[in-house]
Amino acid sequence: MNKNEILIDLSESKRTKFGKEDFALQSLPQKVFSAIWDVEAQVNNGGFSQYFLNWSSKSAAFVVNALEAIGAQAAAAVCSRAISVAYPGGLPHDAEVIRSTASEFSDEILHRLAWIIR
Numbered sequence: 647m648n649k650n651e652i653l654i655d656l657s658e659s660k661r662t663k664f665g666k667e668d669f670a671l672q673s674l675p676q677k678v679f680s681a682i683w684d685v686e687a688q689v690n691n692g693g694f695s696q697y698f699l700n701w702s703s704k705s706a707a708f709v710v711n712a713l714e715a716i717g718a719q720a721a722a723a724v725c726s727r728a729i730s731v732a733y734p735g736g737l738p739h740d741a742e743v744i745r746s747t748a749s750e751f752s753d754e755i756l757h758r759l760a761w762i763i764r
Contacts, residue, residue, distance in 0.1 A: 681712035698748035
């Protein structure tokens with residue numbers, strides 16, 4: 647079993663609250679796992695535009711801190727850049743505002759977000 651398969655099994659197991667408990671109610675270690683798993687899954691599947699558009703936006707305000715907590719400085723910097731490109735005035739505090747803004751990203755923002763991970 648490779649690392650990705652182990653993480654998938656963990657995310658779907660009873661040992662984690664990912665997708666089973668509201669992000670705001672999770673413990674700090676669980677929030678770290680959930681935020682990182684969310685950004686990894688969403689960005690690898692459809693890029694940062696998908697990440698901000700989906701309900702993973704609930705953890706967007708915490709994702710940089712989560713990545714820094716595990717020493718993933720480069721990934722934290724990428725997420726920080728994506729947030730700055732998508733929300734130049736600052737990331738909204740409300741997940742629904744993050745989502746609604748993402749649904750109206752201009753072609754320029756979509757293009758810039760796509761190049762962040764290349």
